[in-house]
Structures are given as structure tokens and as C-alpha cells.
Amino acid sequence: MRIAVLSDVHSNLHALQAVLAEVDAGAFDELWCLGDVVGYGPRPNECAAIVRERATVCLAGNHDLVVLGKIPMSAFADDAGIAALWTQRALDGDARTFLETLEPLAMRPGAELFHGSPRDPVWDYVLSEDAARYTFAATSEPLVLVGHSHVALELSSDGLGLYGGKADAGTQLELSGPRRLLNPGSVGQPRDGDPRAAWLEIDKETGWATFRRTAYPVELTQGEMREQGLPEILAGRLEHGV
Ligand code: ZN
Numbered sequence: 001m002r003i004a005v006l007s008d009v010h011s012n013l014h015a016l017q018a019v020l021a022e023v024d025a026g027a028f029d030e031l032w033c034l035g036d037v038v039g040y041g042p043r044p045n046e047c048a049a050i051v052r053e054r055a056t057v058c059l060a061g062n063h064d065l066v067v068l069g070k071i072p073m074s075a076f077a078d079d080a081g082i083a084a085l086w087t088q089r090a091l092d093g094d095a096r097t098f099l100e101t102l103e104p105l106a107m108r109p110g111a112e113l114f115h116g117s118p119r120d121p122v123w124d125y126v127l128s129e130d131a132a133r134y135t136f137a138a139t140s141e142p143l144v145l146v147g148h149s150h151v152a153l154e155l156s157s158d159g160l161g162l163y164g165g166k167a168d169a170g171t172q173l174e175l176s177g178p179r180r181l182l183n184p185g186s187v188g189q190p191r192d193g194d195p196r197a198a199w200l201e202i203d204k205e206t207g208w209a210t211f212r213r214t215a216y217p218v219e220l221t222q223g224e225m226r227e228q229g230l231p232e233i234l235a236g237r238l239e240h241g242v
Helices: 013-025 044-054 062-067 078-090 093-100 129-137 218-227 232-239
Strands: 002-006 030-033 105-108 111-114 143-146 153-157 162-166 172-174 179-183 197-203 208-214
Touching: 002 013, 013 044, 013 197, 013 208, 013 218, 044 078, 044 093, 062 078, 078 232, 129 143, 129 153, 129 162, 129 179, 218 232
Parallel strands: 002 030, 111 143, 143 179
Antiparallel strands: 002 197, 105 111, 153 162, 153 179, 172 208, 197 208
16 A cells, blocks of 8 residues: 655645655555645645545645634634635635545554644644643554654654654655654745655555655745735745745
8 A cells, every 4th residue: 555645735736746646656555634725825626626536535735724714714724814814715616615624633554644733733833842741642544644844853752752853855755663752844835945845655564654855846836826826925935946
């Protein structure tokens, strides 16, 4: 069983298509999405349609829920709020219906999935030692997957210590060892200094997880964002991966 784990697509169709081209070439059995299909980017309907079609499981992220009106727009800073309002207007009925079905957490055999964390599946960022320790303590499966921070991360716990940190492209981990807490990073708006689309490959046969990065035509997404009048800061950051 080979699983492609994606998160934080954020309406970036060109990034999603580039990742899926590699997924299609890699004989994956399942695709898991950890939420924030929409928000920030210019192609929400296409991204929602593709994820709906392809994903075995998809979580709701804070951006998905804001666009649906399930959490208030006031929860967002200026640029995210402007993009969320734009997305609300642009979202078609099919995309809305799909997003309405999503929950911010899910279970799969041997794995617990959260957009944020078990402390707060919608909002909590696993970026501190405290949040990581809480997450390990509040879960029991060998593998815990989180999104939301847009930073590819690999942490492990042997019950005493906490190990790991940022996961660069190509990082490989054996899954048979200590419990793992992994964040695949973001497909559509990476914030760890590498502008390539981030995702995670899990191979249950070999027992290895591999952090992947996929280059995509950033300028096409930027052009679409500028055409739609989305905030320039959101377009500009994509080429720097911040
Ligand atoms: Zn996000």
C-alpha cells in the first residue's frame, strides 16, 4: 500500500497538478488530504473538484471552514480575509457541497489525521515542543499526520524524548521504529523556504516515509492571482516559499 499525503493545497491548481503527475507515475493506492483545499489561491473550484475525485480521505482546514461561514471571517488577518471573501464569491455549488462534508480530523488504519492537532484540530499549530508533546500524548496510533503550518516536519517520540525537526526534500524515515508525527508541508503555499510543492510518500510495504518536493510553474499561479486581484503579498511569497 502506497499513500500520497497532501495538505494545504490552497487553490493552487498548478502545484496540485504537478504533484498529481508524480503521484500518477508512482503507483499510489490512496491519496490523503489534510485540509485547506481552498483559500489564498486563484483556482478553488478546480482544486476542490480534483481533491473530491482523487482523495480517499480529506480533512477540513480553517480556510475551508471560514469560506463556508462555519467560523467567522474575523478570525483571519487582512490578506487571508480578503482572499477568503474572494473565495466565498468564487466558490461554485459543487465545491461548496464537497467542503461541507469535511471534518478536521480522521482515522485511518494505523494513523490519526488532524488539520491542526488533537488539542484543536482546526487551529492549533504543531510548531513547538509543547504542541508536539501534547499531540503524542493525546494519540495512540504509530503514525500521526498534521497539516496547517505549511512547514514539512518530522518528529518522533520513544515515550521519553522528542526528536526530529524540519524535514527537507528527500528525508526518509523508517516507520517501524518510534511513533512518528509528520507534517507533509504545503502543496500550494510552502512556508519553509523551499517554494516547491511539498508532499509525503508513505510506503507500507517497504515501511518507509519519504518527504517529496515537486517543482511547478509558480509564475502561472501568480499570474492568475494578480488577474483576480488577490493580495500581491500572497502572490509574491509563492516564489520564495515563505
Ligand atoms: Zn493552510
